[in-house]
Amino acid sequence: MCGSSLALLGMGGIGKTALAVKFGQNFKTEFDIVVWRSLQNAPTLEELLGSVLQSIMQMLQEDPVVPTSLNGKLSKLMQYFRDKRCLLILDNAETILSAGGGAGHCMAKHEGYGQLLKRIGEVSHQSCLLVTSREKPKDIVALEGDEKKVRTTCRRACASLQLEGLKPEDGRKLFQDRGQFTGTDAEWIRLIEHYGGNPFALKMVAAGVQQLFDGSIAELLEYIGQGVLVFNDIRDLLDRQFSRLSPVEQEVMLWLAINREAVSVKELKQDVVSVTSKQELPQALYSLLRRSLIEKTGKQFSLQPVVKEYVTERLVKQVCKEIVSSRERAESSSPVALLQTHALMKASAKDYIRETQRQLIVQPLLEKLLIELGSQQKLVQMLKDVLE
Numbered sequence: 600m601c602g603s604s605l606a607l608l609g610m611g612g613i614g615k616t617a618l619a620v621k622f623g624q625n626f627k628t629e630f631d632i633v634v635w636r637s638l639q640n641a642p643t644l645e646e647l648l649g650s651v652l653q654s655i656m657q658m659l660q661e662d663p664v665v666p667t668s669l670n671g672k673l674s675k676l677m678q679y680f681r682d683k684r685c686l687l688i689l690d691n692a693e694t695i696l697s698a699g700g701g702a703g704h705c706m707a708k709h710e711g712y713g714q715l716l717k718r719i720g721e722v723s724h725q726s727c728l729l730v731t732s733r734e735k736p737k738d739i740v741a742l743e744g745d746e747k748k749v750r751t752t753c754r755r756a757c758a759s760l761q762l763e764g765l766k767p768e769d770g771r772k773l774f775q776d777r778g779q780f781t782g783t784d785a786e787w788i789r790l791i792e793h794y795g796g797n798p799f800a801l802k803m804v805a806a807g808v809q810q811l812f813d814g815s816i817a818e819l820l821e822y823i824g825q826g827v828l829v830f831n832d833i834r835d836l837l838d839r840q841f842s843r844l845s846p847v848e849q850e851v852m853l854w855l856a857i858n859r860e861a862v863s864v865k866e867l868k869q870d871v872v873s874v875t876s877k878q879e880l881p882q883a884l885y886s887l888l889r890r891s892l893i894e895k896t897g898k899q900f901s902l903q904p905v906v907k908e909y910v911t912e913r914l915v916k917q918v919c920k921e922i923v924s925s926r927e928r929a930e931s932s933s934p935v936a937l938l939q940t941h942a943l944m945k946a947s948a949k950d951y952i953r954e955t956q957r958q959l960i961v962q963p964l965l966e967k968l969l970i971e972l973g974s975q976q977k978l979v980q981m982l983k984d985v986l987e
Contacts, residue, residue: 652666681723696732734891793904
């Protein structure tokens, strides 16, 4: 474990912090100094280093005289990393990364963190840095070269570990720790896989099943099959991640939800409309993979079922809102932006895909519009106006 850096990566709720805690507990006897810091409030690097150095000095019973300059603080930290066996855990690193652009780029006032990662990754020492993040910092990527300067505690030549969800048997145990549930083996597998084995999501689902369905997994799956059940806590988590995406990344997420099944880059390129989106598509997919929001199997890309459910719901709500408010923006050059860039049903799709698109996208949209407009006659007229 000497001279190593490790990034624990995965979507929100997958268990990064819990695994980091477990690592710290299991290996604390291997280190002279263990310091944990959450980056939840996005401290500057100088603030972080000052706090970390003070903790180290107190543990070593030294006078807490911290250097004033950033370079001085970095040099002092690296001195401790060389002289002592230190474990520094930085949790929630995604909060220092910028939103709306490519994944893994530090915000302007936090660019110094790249210098920290580079120093720890390239300078010889006997300590360990552990970072948890929903996105892979680009400075970690830069250190994953042929020389493999960054090593993991798993003794593998890589700098990051992408966390996957719980296996069905482990997810089932998580439920059973929270009460009595009924379901067949097949129903349990379908449920755990639908939520990607995400521990946070499964905890929310367990509480919901108890309260809404008296512990019946079959009843829950019936609602899931209709594409109408995303619990609020899970929705809030995905809202935060979706809001960080660039416009092209959001466009790709919506198209993956519309397609319903895994598609290739070539197929996605046929879907997206603008020349800019087509040009930026490979980078957007790469960024979404680093954000742990999409999955890649072979040469095809897809969404986890619960993410697909969330993005579909978001698409329906947004299109509904644009159509209803189009009367107020009748003079706008782009009153219904999504309908100009996305299909709700694809004429070229397989029959069963079109039927799914009808059931989970078009039908819910029509129902929402009827509620908003009050009558089918008003809905028909509204849609005619939109077409014109």
